[in-house]
Amino acid sequence: MKAAIIGITGYTGVELMRLIEQHPYLEIGTLHRSGKKASYLTEEFPHFLPLNAKIQAFDAKNIMAQNDLVFFATPSGVSKDLVKPFVDNGFPVIDLSGDLRLKNGESYRKWYKKEPANPDILMQANYSLPEFQTNKSMLIANPGCYATATNLLLAPLVKAQIIRTDSIIVDAKSGLSGAGKGLSQSSHFVNVYNNMSMYKVNQHQHIPEIIQFLQQFDNQLQSIQFTTSLIPVSRGIFVSAYVKLKQNVDLSHIKTAYENCYADKYFVRINHHQKLPDLHQVIGSNFCDIGYIYNECTGILTLVAVIDNLIKGASGQAIQNFNLWAGLDETCGLKQMPNFI
Structure with a gap:
């Protein structure tokens, strides 16, 4: 399956990229930043050579045409405004930000100091801590660290x-x-x-x-x-x-x-x-x-x-949620031992 990452230039986006490259059933489709500026991955992260993929501007229609699912690795306050076309088209989304975790919009406004997502979006979002939920939702809210x-x-x-x-x-x-x-x-x-x-x-x-x-x-x-x-x-x-x-x-x-x-x-x-x-x-x-x-x-x-x-608290857990969503073993692509030193 091909995955798009929106927010590739952040820490969780970079970690997600690294983990997907090691996954046997998942591959990078397209990379995006939430803004309009395009660039190349290795201009900002030379350690990814020779994977010199283009970082494209956000375009929901093109993302859906070229991928099978999308990961939002954006800061809180971004995905809630970008996710609607994916939801409307039943396109699988895993959101690593805090935008869809709280079911109560007023609670989000109080704690995040931002306007919440549309109530219809929040109703469809499913919070998924994978040790307690096997989530088949098309809109998964990945837990915070x-x-x-x-x-x-x-x-x-x-x-x-x-x-x-x-x-x-x-x-x-x-x-x-x-x-x-x-x-x-x-x-x-x-x-x-x-x-x-x-x-x-x-x-x-x-x-x-x-x-x-x-x-x-x-x-x-x-x-x-x-x-x-x-x-x-x-x-x-x-x-x-x-x-x-x-x-x-x-x-x-x-x-x-x-x-x-x-x-x-x-x-x-x-x-x-x-x-x-x-x-x-x-x-x-x-x-x-x-x-x-x-x-x-x-x-x-x-x-x-x-x-x-960055792994169990964000990108690794997002892959774990994907594995369960896709019917794979939850450990698929995630059995790396700790670095320790």
Whole structure:
């Protein structure tokens, strides 16, 4: 099958290109940027030689004529205005941005500070965290990086009803690529190198996405304490969560809850031996590694999940969603082991 990438010049677009080149049943059809300027891929990314494909201006009609599906790897606020012709023609779309993740348009307006997509578009969009959904929709909303790690970490425990959901605390940290290519004071080298800083405390746009997902298992869950920090690494998401167990719950219940959800899920690896994962275990791969430790003195369960924000948190997960949509094994083209060094 041939795929178009819209937003090829961003980090997720580049990673998507790399992964598609390694996929046995998927190939690049056309490459596009959301604007009107055309160029060649290797002018901006010489590491792709000899794949010197042309980056074309956006043209929905031509994209549909030359491809079998389209990936939107655009910043939030772009795909919602470009996706309509594809939806109207029943053309398969996988959107990596945040534009179609939230079912409530007012929630999108509040958290993203932008106008939401048309309600008809939102109704047709299907959010797909592939460990929990096998999605055959023609309009798939790919989860965000923080939301992916946090929901994979918490969902089994919320689903099993073994933790209190009125006092969940999440401390999430991201590498710099999670902020995208846009220039800002906070992403300036001298502000990031040898430094660590919090940003968007209680205001990150992935908060409603996390709550929306977890509410399918507990509709009483209304809020979480969620803080985000920028750390001086290129890529990676490190999520720490702190939860209280319900009465008569012990570590055996935690182990069972994770096994019930992930026993047959290749990309989620659980360490049940009180050993917590680190970023090197997953960078360069589509894996999510999870560990947990219980403090008997405080009654607090510490949980940790790590992912590569550009792969499992974005482009790799988009390929995983494609695989399931196309009836392929979910691991197809995604079995790369972590880089570690």
